[in-house]
Structure formats: C-alpha cells, structure tokens
Amino acid sequence: MASSHPPRHGEGDRARRGGGGSRRSLRPETATARKLRRQMSLPEVLLWQRLRGAQAGVKVRRQHPIGPYVADFYIVSARLVIEVDGQSHDVPQRAAFDAMRDQFLKENGYRVLHIRAQEILDGIEQVIEAIVAFADAPLHHQPAAGGPPPRAGEEG
Template sequence: MRRARELRREMTLPELLLWRELHGKKAGLKFRRQFPVLDYVADFACVEVRLLIEIDGIAHDMGDRPGRDQRRDRILGEKGWRIVRIMAGDILKDAKDVAQSIAVLAESQRPLHHPADGPPPRAGEERP
C-alpha cells in the first residue's frame, strides 16, 4: 500500500523511538511498522498475535478524531484485532519501558501450546 510506505518515511519522533525498541525481534516477537489492515494503516502490528499498536498524540483528542478512532477500533476489533493505544508523551518519557510493556502484552496473547511440527513418533522411534 502506497500510503503505508509514505508513512514509514515520515514517522514521528515517538514512532521512531518505539520502532527502535521493537524492530528486529528485540521484544521476542516480530513487529511491523505502518501496517496496512483493511482500509487503515496501524502504527505498529504484531501479526502473530493480531495486536495493533496506535500512538496517540494530542490531535487524537480534537475535533471528530475521538469518534473516528472509536469507530476504527470497533471495526478492527470485529475482525479479530486487539488495539492498544499509547500516548506519544509516554513514549517520549521512556520508549524502552513502553516497548517492554507491549512485548509482555503481546507475549501474553500467544497460545499456550504451539502445534507440533508433525505427527508424534511411532512406538520405538521416540527421541532420546
């Protein structure tokens, strides 16, 4: 999506600081930035656990923006995404702490049991 590529080039300072902490599986999970989903572009996403991270600056409190954000969150939630909104000021204060909190939340969304890589071994073929 062209809009997502543009947003990646024009990331805000809070987005850049958080991305520095989340990218490269530093948090133990893969995060994507400016992730297109439906007709929207989320600031960050952990697709494995269907978690979207939105960074909210002061503009999210003005005009019709709160209503638009609620509508967007409802639509994405109905499609199985969990949306977490984080204040930009919190990231500016301590991006590492925010990233750690996101990683803990994302990890908690992983299934308890991961599927096996194949059928169980037959009798007598068990691994030592």
C-alpha cells in the same frame, strides 16, 4: 543492426524497451502506508528503533495496512495493533475516527493497544515491556485452576 542469434534469457524486445507489462497499481492503503513510513513522528521513530528486527522478542511491522486502515505497528503473532496517540488524537473528529477504526479492528479479530506519545518520550523501556507483556498475553483467558468445570462441548 539486428543480431541473428535468438535473445538470451531476459534479453528479448521488452529488455530494450525498459521492461514489459503495465505497472501494477497499489491499493490506496499500501500507498498510504508507504507515505506514512517516511513521515513517522519522533515517538514512532523511537519506538520503531527499539522494536525493529524483533529486538524486543516479537516481530513487529510498522505502518501496516489492515482493511481500509493503516496500523502504526502490528504484531502478527498476537494479532495486536499498536497505535501511538499524540495530541492530535484528542481532537473530537480524530477521536471519532479512532473509535471507528478500533471497532473495525476488534470486529475482525485484532486487539488494539493505544500508547500515548508522551509515554514513549518519558520512558520507552516501560512501553516496550508493556507491549511485550500485552503481546504475550493469551487471546482467550484460560479457566483458573479449581474453577468451575467446562460446560458441555467445551472439554479440550
């Protein structure tokens, strides 16, 4: 039996039907990233356990879509993509794909750091230190003290 009172906030006809509107479709890269988060390799899981929640001093995203690609890890503040390379990256077809992805990322202002999966398994502490150092390195080199003066228009 229908109520004579108007619906309260959030109780309209849509609430009885299970919500409203059509489901938003995901970009293919987003769907791939979500799938990859559930299927991370052991080295990726170990690295994520040490990087998540800014434990290493940098905020890291895992399986982050960038353009048509999905980065294993991404540090926004440094525009740094971290790729964990296992044995499958030694296959010529995979190496060609990696080179294409790296070129796209570099052309779009990202830095790319490749880490061998075995390095993570052998010594994760050194890997974490290397990632943090690379992330902290400036994107552009500053002129050395006592070096040549800046060219016209480059004074800061």
